[in-house]
Amino acid sequence: HTFTCEPFSNLVQHNLLIDDGVSFRLERDPAEVDAKTDFFASEDRWCRPVMVRTGPDGALWIVDMYRYMIEHPHWLPKEGQDELRPFFRSGEDRGRIYRIVPINLANEERGGVRPPVHVQPSNQSVIRTGGLTPLRSPMHRMDQLSIAELVRELESPNGWRRDTAQQLLVHGQDASAVALLTAMATGGKRPTARLHALCTLEGLGQLSAEVVESALHDSHPGVRRWAVRLAPTANVPFKSLVPLINDPDAKVRLELACVAGQPGDIAASTILGDLLQRDTDPLLRAAVMSSLNAANISNTIDRFAGIVKEDASTLRPDVTNMPGFSASDRDELTSILFEQAASIANEDDLKRLLLLTVDESNDQLQAWQMKSLAKMLDRLNSRGWKIADHFAIEQEKKRFAAAFEIARHLVSDPAEHEIRRVAAIPLLLRDADHPEDDATLQDMLTPQTAPAVQEAAIRHLGQQKNASIANILLAGWGSHSPLIRSQVLSVLSSRSEWTSELLTQMESGSVAAGEIDAAMRQRLLTTRDAAIRTRLEKVFASGTSADRNAVMESFRPALGLIGDVARGAILFGKKCSTCHKQGGVGHEVGPNLVSLTTRTPESLFTAILDPSAAVETKYLNFVVATTSGRSIIGLLSTETGSSITVLGAEAKSESILRSDIEELRSTGKSLMPDGVEKDFTHQDLADLIEYVRSLQK
Numbered sequence: 001h002t003f004t005c006e007p008f009s010n011l012v013q014h015n016l017l018i019d020d021g022v023s024f025r026l027e028r029d030p031a032e033v034d035a036k037t038d039f040f041a042s043e044d045r046w047c048r049p050v051m052v053r054t055g056p057d058g059a060l061w062i063v064d065m066y067r068y069m070i071e072h073p074h075w076l077p078k079e080g081q082d083e084l085r086p087f088f089r090s091g092e093d094r095g096r097i098y099r100i101v102p103i104n105l106a107n108e109e110r111g112g113v114r115p116p117v118h119v120q121p122s123n124q125s126v127i128r129t130g131g132l133t134p135l136r137s138p139m140h141r142m143d144q145l146s147i148a149e150l151v152r153e154l155e156s157p158n159g160w161r162r163d164t165a166q167q168l169l170v171h172g173q174d175a176s177a178v179a180l181l182t183a184m185a186t187g188g189k190r191p192t193a194r195l196h197a198l199c200t201l202e203g204l205g206q207l208s209a210e211v212v213e214s215a216l217h218d219s220h221p222g223v224r225r226w227a228v229r230l231a232p233t234a235n236v237p238f239k240s241l242v243p244l245i246n247d248p249d250a251k252v253r254l255e256l257a258c259v260a261g262q263p264g265d266i267a268a269s270t271i272l273g274d275l276l277q278r279d280t281d282p283l284l285r286a287a288v289m290s291s292l293n294a295a296n297i298s299n300t301i302d303r304f305a306g307i308v309k310e311d312a313s314t315l316r317p318d319v320t321n322m323p324g325f326s327a328s329d330r331d332e333l334t335s336i337l338f339e340q341a342a343s344i345a346n347e348d349d350l351k352r353l354l355l356l357t358v359d360e361s362n363d364q365l366q367a368w369q370m371k372s373l374a375k376m377l378d379r380l381n382s383r384g385w386k387i388a389d390h391f392a393i394e395q396e397k398k399r400f401a402a403a404f405e406i407a408r409h410l411v412s413d414p415a416e417h418e419i420r421r422v423a424a425i426p427l428l429l430r431d432a433d434h435p436e437d438d439a440t441l442q443d444m445l446t447p448q449t450a451p452a453v454q455e456a457a458i459r460h461l462g463q464q465k466n467a468s469i470a471n472i473l474l475a476g477w478g479s480h481s482p483l484i485r486s487q488v489l490s491v492l493s494s495r496s497e498w499t500s501e502l503l504t505q506m507e508s509g510s511v512a513a514g515e516i517d518a519a520m521r522q523r524l525l526t527t528r529d530a531a532i533r534t535r536l537e538k539v540f541a542s543g544t545s546a547d548r549n550a551v552m553e554s555f556r557p558a559l560g561l562i563g564d565v566a567r568g569a570i571l572f573g574k575k576c577s578t579c580h581k582q583g584g585v586g587h588e589v590g591p592n593l594v595s596l597t598t599r600t601p602e603s604l605f606t607a608i609l610d611p612s613a614a615v616e617t618k619y620l621n622f623v624v625a626t627t628s629g630r631s632i633i634g635l636l637s638t639e640t641g642s643s644i645t646v647l648g649a650e651a652k653s654e655s656i657l658r659s660d661i662e663e664l665r666s667t668g669k670s671l672m673p674d675g676v677e678k679d680f681t682h683q684d685l686a687d688l689i690e691y692v693r694s695l696q697k
Contacts, residue, residue, distance in 0.1 A: 002026065003039065003060070007048040007070045012062060014039035021250040022283045040098075046091055055099065056140075058158045062098040067091035142168060151180040154196040155189060166196050170203035178206045185211050191220035198223070202230055209234045216240065221249035228255040238267035245274045254284050261291025269296045273303025276333065280324040285333075289340065297341050298349035305356065305368075308334050312366045317419040327419065331368040338372035342379035351390060358403040365406050367423035373403065374426035404431065412440055414448070418641050422456040429464060442472045447479050447624075447664035450641035454484050462491035470501035477511055478665040481636050481644070482617040485666075489520050496529045503532060506539050512668035513539050514612045515620060548610040551677060555609060558682040559601055563690025571688045575676055578649045582695060587651035589635065590619060590672060594695045604689045611672035621671045622646065624656055625663040632656065635671055 004013045015026040032039070040049060040062060048070050051063040068090035073081050142164050145153065153165035169177050178201065185197035198215055201207040212234040215227035224247065231241060244256050253275060260271040272288050279285065292300060308330055311322055320327045341353050357373035358365070380386075391397055407427035410416050425444075428437040444457040461469050473488045480488060492498040502524075505511045516524070521540055527533050569583075577586030580593055606613060624632040624646055634648030638655075644664075645655045649671075677685065 001029075003052040003062075005049045005052060005062075007050050007065065010042045010045065010047045010049070011038045012040035012049045012052060019251075022254045022281055040100075046094075054158060054160050056142075056158070056160050056164075057099075058101070060100040062100065064096045064098060065091075066094040066096060147172070147174050147177050148180060151177060151184060151197075154184060154200070155193040157190070159192075162192060162196050166200045166203070169200050173204060175206075178204065181206075182208075182211055186214050191218070191223050194218060194220070194223050195226055198226055198230060202233055207234045209236045212236050213240055216244065221247070221252050224249070225252045225255045228252060228259055232259060232262050238265055238271065242267055242270055245271055245278060250279070250281065250284065253279060254287055257284055257287035257291055259291075260288075260296070261293060263295065266299055269299030269303055272296060272300045273307075276300075276304050276337075277307055277322065280329070289336070292337075292340055292344065294344050294346055294349075297337075297345055298353065301337050301341060301353060304337060305334055308368055309366070312368055313361065317367050317417045327367075331366075331371055331419075331423065334368040335371035335375045339375035339379050342376040347390070354387070355396065355399065358399045360399075360402065360406060363402075363406060365403060365410075365424075367420050370403075370407060370410075370420075370423040370427055374423075377430065378426075403427070404434075408434070408437070408440065411444070418450045418452050421450075421453050425453070425456045425460050429460065438468065438472060442475055445473070445476050445480070445484065447481065447644070447661045448658050450658070451481070451483055451639050452641060455487055458484070458487045458491055462494060465495075467497050467501070470498040473498075474502065474505055474511065477505075478668075479663060480666070481622070481639060481664070482620060483636075483639060485515070486520075486617060489516070489524075493520070493523050493527075496527060496532060499524060499527055500529075500532055503535050503539065507535070512612075514615055514670075515617070515666065515668050516540075548613070548674065552606070552609050555605075555677060555680075555682060555685055558685040558689070559605060561683055561686035563683075563686040563688070563693075565687075565691050565694045567684075568687035568689070568691025568694075571680075571684055572691055575679075575688075579671060587649070589647055589649065589651050591616070593692050596692075599693050599695075601689050601693070604692055605685070608685065608688065609677055610674070612669040612674065615670045619670055619672075621667045621669050623663075623665055623667060624661060626656060626660050627662045628660070 002015050002017045004015070006013060014029060014032060016029055018025050018027055046066050046068055048065040048067050049062050050065045053061050053063075055061040068087045069084060073084070073088055076084065142150070142153070142161070145165075145168075147169070150165045150169050153161050156162050156165075169181075181197045181201050181204075185194055185201060188194040188197060194215065198207065198211065201211065207230060212227050212231055213236055215223055216231070216236075218224050218227065224244070228241060228244060238260070241256060241259070244252055247253055247256070256271060257275050260268045260275075262268075272291060275288050276285065279288075307322070311320055311330065312327075315321065315327075318327045320330050322330055325333075338353060338357065341350065345353065354373070354376060357369045357376065359369070377387075387400055388397070391400070404427055407424035410420050410424040411428060413421070425441070428434075428441060431437075441457045441461055445454055458473065461472060470492055473492060477485070477488075489502075492502045502511065506513055506516075521536075524536055525533055525540075527536070572580070572582065573585050579589040580586050580591075581588045582593060619635060621633065622636055624644070626632070632646050632648070632654055634646040634653075636644055637647040637653060638645035642659075643655050643657050644661070645653055647653045680688075
């Protein structure tokens with residue numbers, strides 16, 4: 001049970017604390033779900049419950065600070081401070097403690113304390129279960145109890161009495177308590193008693209390995225968890241902890257992951273490696289990663305990577321038999337382990353692990369090997385650590401050279417599985433003797449290539465520092481899908497020299513300003529380079545074409561007319577329903593007009609007459625030319641590794657295999673065409689604007 005004070009709201013909330021894996025969750029007590037009030041609630045605005053504790057008598061004690069104001073004046077606006085200044089300290093001479101017990105609690109169940117009298121609070125507080133009584137009930141003086149009596153108090157259901165008994169025993173340092181505590185640690189009736197006995201023995205410096213090993217097999221997970229925590233203190237060997245890898249309680253396994261980071265033997269690596277394989281919970285996995293150190297990381301990787309190697313070598317790259325893992329998760333976690341090794345492993349282990357990543361079979365490398373090698377090299381390069389400086393044997397150098405060649409072959413092979421191609425890409429651009437890597441990655445940025453491979457190429461290019469990267473990314477701009485354009489722009493906005501090249505192409509018209517959505521415009525305009533920012537502002541301001549400007553000026557009188565919703569609805573059905581759907585009329589291709597956040601007459605005026613002035617990326621119009629000579633026009637609605645789907649007017653869709661695409665290019669314009677106003681009068685436009693403004697969410 002948990003009781004949470006809400007002094008601002010004059011209440012105490014009661015919840016049940018439920019075990020949930022390595023953590024907990026809160027739930028309302030089913031008996032209270034339909035209650036009209038919280039566990040404790042008051043209509044007295046001065047009532048400020050600030051603390052809840054179990055008292056020595058087993059009752060629930062609630063401390064009411066009792067103040068007119070609970071807020072600190074510092075956080076009030078000046079007007080509020082001036083108004084409430086006379087009340088800042090009101091109630092400082094007051095306060096009370098409520099003592100709450102179940103109404104029918106039997107005397108013997110409360111340790112001999114006289115049952116309180118159930119009374120109705122005078123200040124209209126509501127306490128749904130329990131009663132109130134002045135704090136004048138007699139209490140046992142625990143400091144006058146014998147050692148044996150204090151040990152017996154550890155069996156109390158009252159946490160306050162157990163805690164106090166433990167404090168007195170540890171403070172007293174009486175050797176006569178050791179035998180009694182040892183007996184309770186292994187044979188206590190309550191799990192809490194056995195737990196307190198263990199911790200009290202530790203506090204006395206008398207915790208033996210035998211007692212802890214016995215507690216490792218306790219029936220209650222809370223005791224086992226503390227036994228794991230205390231194992232290093234009692235010099236319990238790690239081999240005794242290995243069976244707990246499969247403990248059914250996640251919190252025991254979490255404790256095991258934390259303890260295994262302490263100096264130990266090979267068993268610690270077994271624990272960490274097996275926990276990584278067994279548990280996919282992110283908190284438990286983080287505990288394992290935090291326990292890795294120079295002494296255990298090599299053996300931990302051997303343990304885990306051995307399982308991964310066997311699993312990956314017998315299946316397709318996208319399949320795994322490791323429970324709870326996807327193939328991608330398996331490879332990513334393995335690479336993170338190797339990356340960690342690059343930071344903390346000693347020289348001998350580091351070299352051995354690097355060679356493990358280039359241990360090819362039949363001139364092939366698995367995805368986990370390539371990802372691991374790339375991450376290790378990234379981390380080592382940041383330290384100035386070079387392969388050529390640390391591997392003197394020529395055969396070893398050839399193994400690394402072969403690995404890079406395998407990666408180049410995989411990246412360039414369209415028949416290879418995309419998971420392996422994605423894993424191979426980060427191994428390119430690492431050798432000045434292979435300038436062809438630039439062209440290889442540029443060739444990946446075509447509509448015939450799976451999106452995952454294109455994204456990996458963009459990410460890797462974005463990690464480089466060369467000014468030429470911008471040209472590589474923008475070379476195929478016209479054929480980049482909305483997803484790829486978003487990735488490209490994100491990379492280009494990360495370096496001022498790349499942003500400058502993007503800007504140059506926008507100024508030349510190779511990239512239309514209207515193709516940059518509002519979010520990316522804002523990101524680009526945050527550049528610290530004032531000259532670039534000024535140029536960007538100019539380009540974005542000139543996004544409307546001259547002929548559209550003329551059209552808009554000719555229709556501007558429409559903004560001064562009063563529109564008619566009914567006539568506007570008829571126009572919508574005739575002119576707009578091929579791509580918009582409202583009230584059951586039309587087709588869902590363009591955005592839902594109800595969801596528009598800005599529906600001022602001016603914004604709708606521009607959106608109707610110059611729809612391409614600012615286009616959200618997903619609504620850009622694309623032209624697909626196929627190898628059979630056909631052309632398909634529309635939005636790119638879906639992309640997979642093998643195909644794209646184009647959505648056109650009247651919601652007509654067509655899927656095209658990537659292998660059948662000869663060219664994919666954006667028109668740089670919205671699917672909504674220019675010129676819808678050709679059959680409009682000024683009044684028609686005013687009616688249509690008024691109809692769209694009238695749409696309700």
